[in-house]
Amino acid sequence: MTGNGATTSGELRAHNRVRLLRAVHDGGATRTRSQLTRDLDLARGTASVLVGGLTEDRLLHEEPAPEHGRGRPTMIPGPHPHGPVVLAADVREDSWELAACELGGRVTVLAVRPHDGTPEGAFLPLGAAIATHGARYGDRVVGVGVAVAGPVRPDGRVDVSHLRWRAIDVPALLSQGASTSRDLPSDNPAGLPAHQGPAAHGSPGPSDRPAHANLATTDPGPADQRAPGLSGDPTDRPARAEHPGSAECGGMRASGLRFPRQNARDPADRPAHATENPVAADRGGVGAAGFGLAGQAGGDPLSVFGEMIVPGVRVGNDTALAGLAEARRGRLRGVGIGLHLHVDFDLGGVLVVGGRPLGGASGAGAEFGHMALGGPGAGEPALCMCGARGCWGMDVGANALLRHLGLEYGGGRGRGQAEEILARAEDGDEGAGEAVLAVVGALGRGIAALVNAHDPEVVTLSGLGADLLDRAGAELRAAGEPWLMTIRRESPPPIVASALRWRGSLLGAMEAVFDAFLTPAGLASWTGSDTPGNKV
Numbered sequence: 001m002t003g004n005g006a007t008t009s010g011e012l013r014a015h016n017r018v019r020l021l022r023a024v025h026d027g028g029a030t031r032t033r034s035q036l037t038r039d040l041d042l043a044r045g046t047a048s049v050l051v052g053g054l055t056e057d058r059l060l061h062e063e064p065a066p067e068h069g070r071g072r073p074t075m076i077p078g079p080h081p082h083g084p085v086v087l088a089a090d091v092r093e094d095s096w097e098l099a100a101c102e103l104g105g106r107v108t109v110l111a112v113r114p115h116d117g118t119p120e121g122a123f124l125p126l127g128a129a130i131a132t133h134g135a136r137y138g139d140r141v142v143g144v145g146v147a148v149a150g151p152v153r154p155d156g157r158v159d160v161s162h163l164r165w166r167a168i169d170v171p172a173l174l175s176q177g178a179s180t181s182r183d184l185p186s187d188n189p190a191g192l193p194a195h196q197g198p199a200a201h202g203s204p205g206p207s208d209r210p211a212h213a214n215l216a217t218t219d220p221g222p223a224d225q226r227a228p229g230l231s232g233d234p235t236d237r238p239a240r241a242e243h244p245g246s247a248e249c250g251g252m253r254a255s256g257l258r259f260p261r262q263n264a265r266d267p268a269d270r271p272a273h274a275t276e277n278p279v280a281a282d283r284g285g286v287g288a289a290g291f292g293l294a295g296q297a298g299g300d301p302l303s304v305f306g307e308m309i310v311p312g313v314r315v316g317n318d319t320a321l322a323g324l325a326e327a328r329r330g331r332l333r334g335v336g337i338g339l340h341l342h343v344d345f346d347l348g349g350v351l352v353v354g355g356r357p358l359g360g361a362s363g364a365g366a367e368f369g370h371m372a373l374g375g376p377g378a379g380e381p382a383l384c385m386c387g388a389r390g391c392w393g394m395d396v397g398a399n400a401l402l403r404h405l406g407l408e409y410g411g412g413r414g415r416g417q418a419e420e421i422l423a424r425a426e427d428g429d430e431g432a433g434e435a436v437l438a439v440v441g442a443l444g445r446g447i448a449a450l451v452n453a454h455d456p457e458v459v460t461l462s463g464l465g466a467d468l469l470d471r472a473g474a475e476l477r478a479a480g481e482p483w484l485m486t487i488r489r490e491s492p493p494p495i496v497a498s499a500l501r502w503r504g505s506l507l508g509a510m511e512a513v514f515d516a517f518l519t520p521a522g523l524a525s526w527t528g529s530d531t532p533g534n535k536v
């Protein structure tokens with residue numbers, strides 16, 4: 001075998017296990033075994049042995065295809081009911097969402113909660129929720145991905161200028177919040193999940209149940225969907241801070257059930273803090289070493305996520321992660337060079353090259369919203385809260401909509417009002433219509449500048465950007481045209497709505513964690529084998 005670095009039969013098996021799981025995951029667990037066998041150019045016997053081994057290791061489970069003819073049913077490999085789970089969170093300026101994600105991309109929303117705009121108000125409850133649900137899933141959790149609406153430094157500290165967050169130590173706050181979770185066993189004070197090797201294969205305990213089955217019976221309203229983000233499901237929308245608590249989907253506390261960890265961790269094995277060596281702190285879970293091997297699995301997540309500080313927890317920029325998800329499951333799939341823009345209260349943007357968002361030298365890229373792409377105005381351009389002047393993001397997003405109507409804005413407040421402005425504009429309200437046109441004009445002008453610079457094949461808009469495109473797509477394209485170079489005007493790249501809409505950041509957080517897991521080293525950590533491939 002050439003091109004994959006595998007030299008021994010064990011390494012080759014490990015390589016093929018990764019390929020097969022990757023194909024199942026990327027295909028949304030919809031492809032049949034025979035399709036996968038053909039796509040991966042495997043011998044039927046080899047595929048059979050691989051599937052058997054992966055099933056035994058709780059990594060795959062086959063179900064008959066819904067429709068088949070006479071004879072043996074066609075089997076579809078998908079997630080094992082006791083298999084790996086990634087906890088993914090999307091932290092917006094006014095709320096956060098936490099979900100459990102299985103191989104293949106099925107998402108079960110665990111909690112949606114508004115926050116007060118302070119770092120403590122956002123991350124302490126999230127840390128507690130991660131600990132609670134992590135304990136419930138037990139050794140199934142292979143990592144936690146957290147998307148945040150701001151640049152992420154390599155050590156996991158985050159700046160969100162609109163909220164006046166400066167160098168917020170997100171891993172430390174999550175860890176602090178986790179320590180307050182009252183539902184954890186007393187010998188697991190920190191409770192952040194880390195995979196502990198194979199456990200209880202034959203006797204699944206309560207924490208080992210399929211996530212969706214649990215939620216279907218104990219929670220009031222989780223959103224569970226096989227095709228992530230593709231529906232117009234209302235749960236796809238961010239929670240409004242104006243109705244605190246209304247979107248909480250309950251969990252262990254709501255159900256009154258307890259799900260003890262099968263493998264209670266040593267109390268000394270609590271999450272490390274930022275001052276400790278991240279590699280030394282990485283016991284169990286998806287190791288930092290796993291990331292070094294992730295390139296073969298479709299992209300190096302280091303370009304999206306900072307280094308792992310708390311074991312199993314990674315923090316990344318929401319726009320970069322939305323771009324990653326769009327490349328895996330959305331409109332940037334198979335696209336060589338794409339421009340992805342994520343609009344919420346302001347906007348972020350990133351270039352996605354060969355399926356990988358360009359995260360910058362330190363991982364703090366994806367900040368196209370802080371380029372001085374604003375229109376010509378009198379006097380010195382306004383100062384952005386990021387410290388730069390004339391930032392494009394000041395003119396695009398919910399904040400700009402509110403500002404145009406003379407309403408109070410900023411601080412992660414006003415999501416509901418911005419949605420009302422969009423609706424009123426559609427109903428013919430003149431003031432609202434002008435506000436939308438002003439925002440769309442600024443968006444189109446900036447897109448034109450980026451198209452001039454980067455020559456992308458396609459431009460994708462997620463979040464509020466997709467809503468703006470739905471309502472004023474023609475105006476958006478017209479606004480950009482005068483700002484395009486002549487050579488670009490002949491066939492400008494299409495500007496399209498994200499297939500994932502508001503779900504991109506959450507799904508990107510999932511993808512980046514699975515990228516680290518779907519490696520020979522990641523799978524070895526799951527099976528408890530020392531050498532990748534020695535267990536097939």
Ligand SMILES: [Zn+2]
Nearest residue numbers: 370384386391
């Ligand atoms: Zn700025």
